[in-house]
Amino acid sequence: MFIEIKGLHASYGATPILHDINVSLEEGRCTGIIGPNGSGKSTLLKCLYRVVKPTTGDIIIDGKNLASISYRDSAKKTSVLMQHHSDALEITALDVVLMARNPYKGVFESECDEDYAIAKTAMEETGVASFQDFYFSELSGGEQQRVMLARAIAQQTPCLILDEPTNHLDITYQIQIMNLIVNRKLTIVAAIHDLNIASMYCDDIIAMKDGHIIEKGPTKTVLTTQLIETLYGVKASIVDYNGRSIIVYERG
Numbered sequence: 001m002f003i004e005i006k007g008l009h010a011s012y013g014a015t016p017i018l019h020d021i022n023v024s025l026e027e028g029r030c031t032g033i034i035g036p037n038g039s040g041k042s043t044l045l046k047c048l049y050r051v052v053k054p055t056t057g058d059i060i061i062d063g064k065n066l067a068s069i070s071y072r073d074s075a076k077k078t079s080v081l082m083q084h085h086s087d088a089l090e091i092t093a094l095d096v097v098l099m100a101r102n103p104y105k106g107v108f109e110s111e112c113d114e115d116y117a118i119a120k121t122a123m124e125e126t127g128v129a130s131f132q133d134f135y136f137s138e139l140s141g142g143e144q145q146r147v148m149l150a151r152a153i154a155q156q157t158p159c160l161i162l163d164e165p166t167n168h169l170d171i172t173y174q175i176q177i178m179n180l181i182v183n184r185k186l187t188i189v190a191a192i193h194d195l196n197i198a199s200m201y202c203d204d205i206i207a208m209k210d211g212h213i214i215e216k217g218p219t220k221t222v223l224t225t226q227l228i229e230t231l232y233g234v235k236a237s238i239v240d241y242n243g244r245s246i247i248v249y250e251r252g
Contacts, residue, residue, distance in 0.1 A: 008057030032202030
């Protein structure tokens, strides 16, 4: 799925957050959005999954303006793993994942055997099948994160939108989950705070600061020591390891 963002501006009340965002998200590639806290990463994603309405500009998905697509139909195109989610859901983990099938159901239509099979497969892939009968609120932060990822996968969309997908996960699950995500060969756009994760898994990088895109392009080209210092105010070295860039930060 090809996504084009043209002249996008967004605000929270009277406070401008995004300024003239212009970028294309290529089909079948993983695009990482990096930048310091408050740079607009999450707001840009929220515009893509329609939680924040842009003040001006357009988001074009496969030639159609997102604003002209019904919420039901857009939910068949993009699934979301949000950075923050309610941990007070008093339903089972399996029921949380089954919510992903709602865009494909009629108003009074119940889940069928196929829906259950899709949900359980997604839970197996994310390592939470053993928690299917646990209440979501009983799970740890990392377990909840993997259940929510299973829900995004079970939605079976051509595009995954991920806001800090490795939040709350130890290094084992960070690698497992990122492998699972990128190996699906979907159009992926992810806000990522760990630059080494971004370097390992992203085909392209969008670098943001103060609501502006300051650099974009292939990861190998964009992710430089100069960019890291511009974004974060820290010095770093970049070492090549098996064709991937490893970032080593300098101590103050």
